[in-house]
Amino acid sequence: MKPSFVPTAAEFLRLSPEILLVLAGTLVLVLEGITGGRRGRELGRLCLAALWAALIASVAASRQPGLAFSGLVSADEFAGFFRVVVIAGGLLVALFSGPYLRRESAERGEYYALLLYSVAGQCLMASAAELIILFIALETSSIASYVLAGYLRADRRANEAAVKYFLLGSFASAFLLYGVALVYGAAGSTWLVEIRAALARPPVAATPLVGAAAAFLFVGFAFKVSAAPFQIWAPDVYQGAPAPVAAFLSAGPKAAAFAGLLRVFMTAFEPVSANWEDIVWISALATMIIGNFAALLQSNIKRLLAYSSIAHAGYVMVAVAAHSSIGTAAAMFYLAAYVFMNVGAFAVVSYFARQGERYVQVDDLAGLAWKQPAVAALLSLFLLSLIGVPLTGGFFGKFYVFKAALEAGLVWLTVLGLLNSAVAAYYYLRILVVMYMREPAEAASDLTPPTAPVQAALWASAVATLLLGIFPSAVLEYASQAARLAP
Template identity: 40%
Template structure:
């Protein structure tokens, strides 16, 4: 019997499995901070923090797997009074985020020692950010998405500026913080307007309202939609909200860059897709043209911008804008196939990006000092395996068949072709920018296979440490395996999309 009687607050029921992946990562992050305050000696604290991080990631992955098997049998469901959706979509994106997090932790394991940076705090921040990403992928409410977005972003601001002795890292952190805070504010304003127009922050509530009521005055809703697109466009690095990307990707410590390119992009796209498909699915004729424009701009800015760069990290940053454009091709199709192709693309791009940045991190050397194209000259004679691995990943990014990149592009283009109409034009623009981007990738590859000029002293390239080696090897293997036999990944993405909460 409730002693307070009818006046008590009715709390929503909690499905613990539904929030377990998020909670476990957050707990691991807190655990790292706690054990850091107990174990003061870095030589002990760091390895134990790594263990805690690994345990957290593994447990979170187990929870995701448990969710998957439950969703397979019982279908998708929501919990916390519809704030959190547990469906194939959230689990798929969660898997991508966890994979990217695990890779970034592996990359960081030796990197932090090399750069003499505090390890445990770094890991705690990264896990915290990752837990925000998991929350974002399953948020089914605009407020929940915003909270998750902030949990993602705030640790990332710190991580970007983590190498505090290096001015470029600080500068990148500052830029990302200022612009990111601004984007969050814009996003929040968009939420407010959408709430004003529909009277609900829950995505399902918004969808129901819009299906029942015909809005006479659509201005508020459209303004809300546009502002939310601006906010999320910033996070996924889509043009014209991409200005920060090259600077931040270049300045941030390389493992953080890899993390941002793979995990942040996936999580932000998850939120974008959920808002558009679940919340505003009925008014797709409003947002499809907007996404069309965003896609074209991202494709063009990303590919043409990359051509004029001389720094490999910046090239990859622009290529990441280009890839955002490709994913938008899938999203703008407005079909189930569009979603599953975007999921496939995100998963594939995650390991391509992680692998590529891992190699750049090795070559750039201490302090991420030199990722200039010149530095890659003659890499094939000094580091044959490394140069071949990079070539493979670059060809995959260019979309050469029999690599995973082709499967990714094939998926989004099929979705576009299935949607028909102006999507054909978009697909054509996409392919042409792929050819422009291929120029960049080939330029890097050709530089690696051009012998260095005789007599120039090249700074030695450090040995590839175990963690980085695992990441590079794994991403190369995935590139080929998925390129030749994509059935499993395509099937997963399709299952995931079918189990989408509506």
């Protein structure tokens, strides 16, 4: 775009969250080497500090919206919103990862470094204005998360999860990259706005390359957000990965991939929207149905939450299918609510699982409410929010999503989606039933109260879930504004 090779201070500010995160990740790695791997706990604190700094930097960056680094990065409100969401998700996960890793005697700096790199990739995904950068960001986030999934080297399930995730993920990335190449072939550019300009000319838009490119890009993103029919990896990976990593995978990467999807399809492929709208709503419907109905049959809580996270990707897809700035805002709001409630639920799972993840069956939670009332109440809040009961973030998420869909005329998709959420109530209720209506079992009996970091993560998620459920205006208005302004 602009042929200036010396970035200005404002441009550095616009990329500051990513810069901070990558520097902090590298610092953690270096310190890890110097201290010989004995200072995991302190490095965890460093990681938290870096995430806080990046959070502040994101807010500061969104105050100075604009392009940076030759127009490769667009630090607008849209990017700012998603940066805050993924960093908040990373923060919460980092908080309760510490106790989990110490329990497994695996708290080392590299975990935190990988986490930071992955979050950096996600932030960049949200702010990329060009497809190559987007691809690099996606890979940065993904490769770090492949390693995180297999972080517990001695654990066979984690290994399986990591290999599966890596192989399938690489395929998806290849599809995405192929799509980028085809777009370049058709439109002669990898800049989103330039692609839009090119596709606005009917002869370009009519070439078969464009359709193929959009399809390949969609496959890549659909894999990352675990939308049907590319959701198959999610249950196995979430179940096998360490619980905090599963929490992390279900939150940040998904939100960031949606950011990329929204930006690419609402910007670059906007002129040919008539060709992809149908595919999106069919995928949305299939994702909701597969996620919800498969979740009904699960007995492992991590697997259950994995299917539930597929279903939630389906709800967000409904908002994408609405294809309007209201829909984009709804998707953003939904993802924000989803990150908090889902990470919160996973935080309880990771606290409850104990050493070696012995207790990850739904039935293990029996009687938790009478042994740890506060934890059970918080998990109930997250589950009610996942169901979509009012006064929680999940309700307004669904409300805005389906409102956008109805305004876009997707009446039957809305009705089916809402009925889906009634089906979903069943499997979330099962967890409540077990916690409150069964007598305490062995697993709940010898439970020590959660440590301070876990408490902090739980309460922070709960407060965010409630705030989004009682006072959603501010966040929604910000999202609406961001959705309107995004190029």
